[in-house]
Amino acid sequence: MRMYRNHVGGRGWRFDGLRTLLAKASPVRAGDQLAGVAADSAEERAVAQQTLAEVPLTDFLDDPVVPYESDEVTRLILDGHDRTAFRPVSGLTVGGFRDWLLDAGNAPGLPALAAGLTPEMVAAVSKLMRLQDLVLVASRCQVTTAFRNTIGGPGRLATRLQPNHPADHAAGISASILDGLMYGNGDAVIGINPATDNVPTVARLLHLLDEVIQTYAIPTQGCVLTHVTTTLQAMERGAPVDLVFQSIAGTEAANRGFGIDLALLREAADAVRELGRGPVGDNAMYFETGQGSALSADAHHGVDQQTCEARAYAVARAYAPLLVNTVVGFIGPEYLYDGKQIIRAGLEDHFCGKLLGLPMGCDICYTNHAEADQDDMDLLLTALGNAGCTFIMGIPGSDDIMLNYQSTSFHDARYLRQLLGVRPAPEFERWLAEVGIEAGDGALMPAARLPRVFRHIAVDH
Structure with missing residues (x-):
């Protein structure tokens, strides 16, 4: 030393x-x-x-x-x-x-x-x-990945459509998916955080996502954000898995707290690629991180939380992921006390991830007991948009009713796309125009002209 x-x-x-x-x-x-x-x-x-x-x-x-x-x-x-x-x-x-x-x-x-x-x-x-x-x-750091569409190209901003439901109710999830699609959200992934983390529930939700994506030929990918071992079991039972999700951290001990190690992540990455479900590319892993995770597990080895966070990005890049995002304000004020700290951390995380070659997104968020509000998130959203953030979250009304935290809404992506002239993933953008959600200039169609093809998407489930 x-x-x-x-x-x-x-x-x-x-x-x-x-x-x-x-x-x-x-x-x-x-x-x-x-x-x-x-x-x-x-x-x-x-x-x-x-x-x-x-x-x-x-x-x-x-x-x-x-x-x-x-x-x-x-x-x-x-x-x-x-x-x-x-x-x-x-x-x-x-x-x-x-x-x-x-x-x-x-x-x-x-x-x-x-x-x-x-x-x-x-x-x-x-x-x-x-x-x-x-x-x-x-x-200046452009990182491009692909699965059913191409993420991270120049002039592009993708979104994760997050249709969570506190009871994993299919109709409620489907209604949120429809709502998000109508605002041009969902090109990064349609990703559900399940309220109940078991194989039957995860398999049911995977089939729901696959049915929506295949029925309407949506050039995007679905993901249920469950533990990697649950996803592996679902794959063994024949569930339609596009992306494997896992939360990761920057030390071996912190990852052990998540119930994972590097060998398990390699097993999952190999297994999902063998399915060959990505017609455009084979980036099939989705990782989430957050400053403070190693400290909360008492596994930080005396290393500051931002350096621990950057070390998690080294774990992520070993598996060529489609998506990585920092859930920057989710862990709470014990780690990032207020809006000022959240803004700084979000920009640091995005910078470090991009410099290390990752397709870096950000869940621009805060918990209700943090000294932060939506004005802080608007500032971080605007800064990350100018920084070339790969993707952000799209949540109905910006309020996740299952996870109970505040994030970004379907409208926030519209704001950034209009402000900066950035567009969705190219394949998804073409689909939006084909089904009549967006006009050729990127404007949303009037409500009266919304595509009738989706009239059963929620009630059928």
Whole structure:
């Protein structure tokens, strides 16, 4: 472990290793304070950031924040590091890397650079960036994936249609699907969080999604966001699985708390690809993350929550996912106290994920006991739209009646698409025009002209 020293304002400062330095340099957030790893003052935070700026990027290859011998995520990160891809920035410090990223002339090299970066490197540089820096650099990182349609292309913004129901009632779910489709939502995925997590319920919901998608020839994918082992059992019983979902974290111990390890994720990724249900591509995994998950499981090893979050992205990219999103405000104010912290975390997560080569989306959300409101979410929504966010959530009225939290509505995607001139996934956009939901210019058709083809979608279920 290396010691990092600085002398500022007539006082000597010492930071014991990268783990401590990264934590002390982090912008204020409740979770780091709860864990006892945050800077004790604004002065200490500023000194830590100044010190971090002088750290060579190569130090992150020599001083892992979680021990190599005891953590399979660390082994995944270091054993999979591509030194050839790293070469363009290998001589830089963290501060020099920030300058390199902000230089527009280096933007074409970002896709090739991803394999050469570790999550700790991107977490470190994010701690030195203003919000506008996070937006600007992320906007230059284009990541494209495909299954039944193509996600993440230039000028595109996809949405997950989230039709949750507190009783998994088929008619209620179907009504929400219809509502979302009428607003042009659902190209990233139609994804249900089941209220009851068992194989029969999950299989029933998978068949419901498959019936809707196949009956109306919708170029999208369905997913029931259940535990990976439940999905594997459903596949064994012949259920129509498009995407395998799993929540993941940035340490082996935290993933163990989720009931998973890297081998299980590999088994699931191989199994779902063997089904061959994606006519456009074979990206068939869907991962969700969130700052604070490792801390809540007492599995953070003294690492700050944002660096732990970035390490989860290294897990995700090992399985070539179709979608990854940070459920940024869902875990609660114990980890991200207010709107200011949620906004910063959402932009950090998106930036880190994109820089690591992931198709990064964001559930722009907050719980009802957080010091946040919909104005904060509007600001984060607008910033992420300009940052090139791959997808956002679409929830009836922005209020999830099953999970009891506030997110983004079907209308919010319309707002971003109109404001920024971005469009749905190309295959889905063509389908919207073919069935009469959208006119050629992207405007919604008048209600009286909505397609009659959907008149039974809710009542039949």
